Amino acid sequence: MKKIAFIFALFVFSSIASADVLFQDPEGFELDKKYRSMESSDIVRDEGAEDKELEYISALLYLKGDERLRVEKDCKTAVSLLNDVWNNGGADAGYTLSTMYYKGECVDKDSGEAKRLLVESAKKGYLLAQRELGRSYWGRGQLDAFPKNMEKAIFWLKRAGESGDGVSSANLSYIYLKGLGVKKDAEKSFAWRKRAAFSSDSYGGGIGGFLPLAEYYEKGIGTNLDLVQAYKYYDLSGSAGVKDKQRIAKEMTQEQIDEALRQSKEWQKEHNIKIGGGSIRQAN
Numbered sequence: 001m002k003k004i005a006f007i008f009a010l011f012v013f014s015s016i017a018s019a020d021v022l023f024q025d026p027e028g029f030e031l032d033k034k035y036r037s038m039e040s041s042d043i044v045r046d047e048g049a050e051d052k053e054l055e056y057i058s059a060l061l062y063l064k065g066d067e068r069l070r071v072e073k074d075c076k077t078a079v080s081l082l083n084d085v086w087n088n089g090g091a092d093a094g095y096t097l098s099t100m101y102y103k104g105e106c107v108d109k110d111s112g113e114a115k116r117l118l119v120e121s122a123k124k125g126y127l128l129a130q131r132e133l134g135r136s137y138w139g140r141g142q143l144d145a146f147p148k149n150m151e152k153a154i155f156w157l158k159r160a161g162e163s164g165d166g167v168s169s170a171n172l173s174y175i176y177l178k179g180l181g182v183k184k185d186a187e188k189s190f191a192w193r194k195r196a197a198f199s200s201d202s203y204g205g206g207i208g209g210f211l212p213l214a215e216y217y218e219k220g221i222g223t224n225l226d227l228v229q230a231y232k233y234y235d236l237s238g239s240a241g242v243k244d245k246q247r248i249a250k251e252m253t254q255e256q257i258d259e260a261l262r263q264s265k266e267w268q269k270e271h272n273i274k275i276g277g278g279s280i281r282q283a284n
Contacts, residue, residue, distance in 0.1 A: 231252065
């Protein structure tokens, strides 16, 4: 049985929750948690459900079908439920409808409607819509109906990054590092890289993980060169940072290495997180 997060990811072109957002976490963890708690009797089949979260998830299930909950694919029901959630303020549904109109999934392909819904969803505060809109204006999104405009790209990526989206923060770090449409600014690049590393969706060495942050400290990009901090964040990257630790250890004293490991262990203890196998997970 595939997780609902996977089903949802089919519609993703890849915090502070808005009153118009049902599931704000960009990686879909809360969405998946809600799905896993559902029974067949929870499936919403008609518009007007009081629980908009269940109505939204039901719509996603009808888009692809779901074996566990015995839901068959039903485009008409999916579109009806999504429109109801959207018309009642659910920004998530607007984003999903946008991707559907762009791809012609259960609806006639309509890039104009796809653009409108994406913009409206982003304005309502939905992080995934803000990220995709920013990347589209950058020319790197999957919705290619927008003209390249770095000013607008940075605006929307900042909106998402400031609300906790690690991918958007990492994108901004790269933009300022390379000077793409803006003046190169290593300090801003470092600030966004650090924000990306500590975004809730970034733990585990992903695009906004600790590994790239360690490199900034090692090379002194936008901050003071600090091998202790570099070693610490390589250590927090798990197995992915092993070779880098071995490499920079040759330039460090044993006291510096011990201090870096002490800080790493302290961080893990403070956040109840254990490093192992190249990933970061909640400690038992």
